[in-house]
Amino acid sequence: MQRTPIKHCRQCGTAVEHRLPDDGDTRIRAVCPACHTVHYENPLNVVGTVPVWGDSGQYVLLCKRNIEPRWGKWTLPAGFMELGETTIEGAARETDEEAGAEIEMGEIFTLMNVARVGQVHIYYRARLLSEQFNPGHETIEARLFTEDQIPWDEIAFRTVKETLEHYFADRRQGRFGFHAFDIA
Numbered sequence: 001m002q003r004t005p006i007k008h009c010r011q012c013g014t015a016v017e018h019r020l021p022d023d024g025d026t027r028i029r030a031v032c033p034a035c036h037t038v039h040y041e042n043p044l045n046v047v048g049t050v051p052v053w054g055d056s057g058q059y060v061l062l063c064k065r066n067i068e069p070r071w072g073k074w075t076l077p078a079g080f081m082e083l084g085e086t087t088i089e090g091a092a093r094e095t096d097e098e099a100g101a102e103i104e105m106g107e108i109f110t111l112m113n114v115a116r117v118g119q120v121h122i123y124y125r126a127r128l129l130s131e132q133f134n135p136g137h138e139t140i141e142a143r144l145f146t147e148d149q150i151p152w153d154e155i156a157f158r159t160v161k162e163t164l165e166h167y168f169a170d171r172r173q174g175r176f177g178f179h180a181f182d183i184a
């Protein structure tokens with residue numbers, strides 16, 4: 001989702017101006033005319049997992065979203081990183097919050113730049129330790145799918161679809177890589 005522009009100074013509450021700062025910066029920023037604070041806005045990280053089950057990882061865990069956007073669509077467990085946590089910690093936390101799934105964290109799998117909305121999405125592979133899920137309030141249902149069962153037309157986000165496609169392609173080749181690419 002596109003973020004709404006800053007309207008008021010975070011330091012003093014004055015309405016900001018959107019202009020070039022005075023320090024030679026070449027981008028338009030939200031600048032406070034009262035206390036001169038420059039508000040820098042930078043990309044956010046979204047972190048998640050590809051939790052798999054079965055001898056050959058033939059099942060992937062998906063969550064049906066109980067929140068907007070894309071209510072009712074299926075996603076991998078993922079969400080915005082919190083301050084003070086690492087990417088792996090964030091991915092583990094989101095997997096616990098959204099699916100209530102016990103996992104053993106694996107290798108980094110996809111890194112996708114979604115420059116249009118100022119986000120970087122990172123997914124780790126993860127091995128499920130049980131088939132018991134205890135999804136939180138953000139999830140209607142958490143369940144396992146084989147490649148053929150996946151509701152491909154009901155996937156919430158392009159980053160999730162691309163990550164799933166890479167997962168099953170790598171699985172067929174018997175070798176998992178690291179895939180870094182841009183989402184146009």
Ligand SMILES: [Zn+2]
Nearest residue numbers: 009012032035
């Ligand atoms: Zn201010």
